[in-house]
Amino acid sequence: MSKPYLIRTSLEELLGDLVEGDPFPPERELAARFGVARETVRQALHELLVEGRIERRGRGTVVAKSKLTQPLSLRSYTEGALRMGRKPGRILVSWDDVAAPADLAAALSVADGAPVMRLERILLADGQRIGLENTHLPLHRFGGFRETFDPTTSLYAAIRATGVEFGSATERIETVLASPREAGLLESTTAMPMLRLHRRSLDTDGTPIEVVHALYRGDRVAFEATLTDGD
Structure with missing residues (x-):
C-alpha cells in the first residue's frame, strides 16, 4: 500500500478515538510519529479538512462537528x-x-x-x-x-x-x-x-x-x- 493511503488510514483510526472539539495532533507531530514527510501528512490533513472531519480553530486543529x-x-x-x-x-x-x-x-x-x-x-x-x-x-x-x-x-x-x-x-x-x-x-x-x-x-x-x-x-x-x- 502507498504511504499516503496508510497515513490516511492511520488518521481515520486516530479520529475514531476522539470526539467533537478534541485537539488533533499537529502536522509536525504526526510526521514524526509515522516516520513520513510532512508533505504526506499535510495532504491527508487537507483531505480531512475538506471533508469536514477536522477544522482549524485559532492556530490549531480540532475534531469538527458532524455535517x-x-x-x-x-x-x-x-x-x-x-x-x-x-x-x-x-x-x-x-x-x-x-x-x-x-x-x-x-x-x-x-x-x-x-x-x-x-x-x-x-x-x-x-x-x-x-x-x-x-x-x-x-x-x-x-x-x-x-x-x-x-x-x-x-x-x-x-x-x-x-x-x-x-x-x-x-x-x-x-x-x-x-x-x-x-x-x-x-x-x-x-x-x-x-x-x-x-x-x-x-x-x-x-x-x-x-x-x-x-x-x-x-x-x-x-x-x-x-x-x-x-x-
Whole structure:
C-alpha cells in the first residue's frame, strides 16, 4: 500500500478515538510519529479538512462537528437544522429591490425589469457560518415584508403566515468554488469546495414564490433525499 493511503488510514483510526472539539495532533507531530514527510501528512490533513472531519480553530486543529444534513424537500433550512439538534441563525448581508433581468423575470412570472425583492443572508448553525443564501421574491406579492419580516428568522414561516402554501420546487445542486467575496462571508477560502443550490418554488396554484441561489460550505453541509418507487 502507498504511504499516503496508510497515513490516511492511520488518521481515520486516530479520529475514531476522539470526539467533537478534541485537539488533533499537529502536522509536525504526526510526521514524526509515522516516520513520513510532512508533505504526506499535510495532504491527508487537507483531505480531512475538506471533508469536514477536522477544522482549524485559532492556530490549531480540532475534531469538527458532524455535517448539517439538509433534506431535499420543501422544508426550510430552519427545520433541517432543528431536526439535527442544531441552533439555526442568520446574518443579514443585504436587502434591496432590483430590476429583474429576463431569466429571473421569466422564472418569477413577472415582466422584464419588474422590481423584485432580493434578500442575501448568511446561514448559521450553532454560530458557524454554513451557507450564503440569495432569495428573490416578487415584490408585488411580498413587498409587505419590509414592515413585517425579521430577516434573522425563517422566511418560509413568514411566507406561510401570509396564507401561501408551497406546492412544489425544482432544485439543482452542483459543486463550485467560491468567489473571494463569498469565501470571505463564509469565513472559508476560495480553494474549499462548495455546493451551490438553485431552487425555484411554486405555490399550490403553480404560481412562482421564489428563486433561490444558495452556496453551502462543502465541509459543513450535506444534502439527502428520500426516494420512493414512482410506479
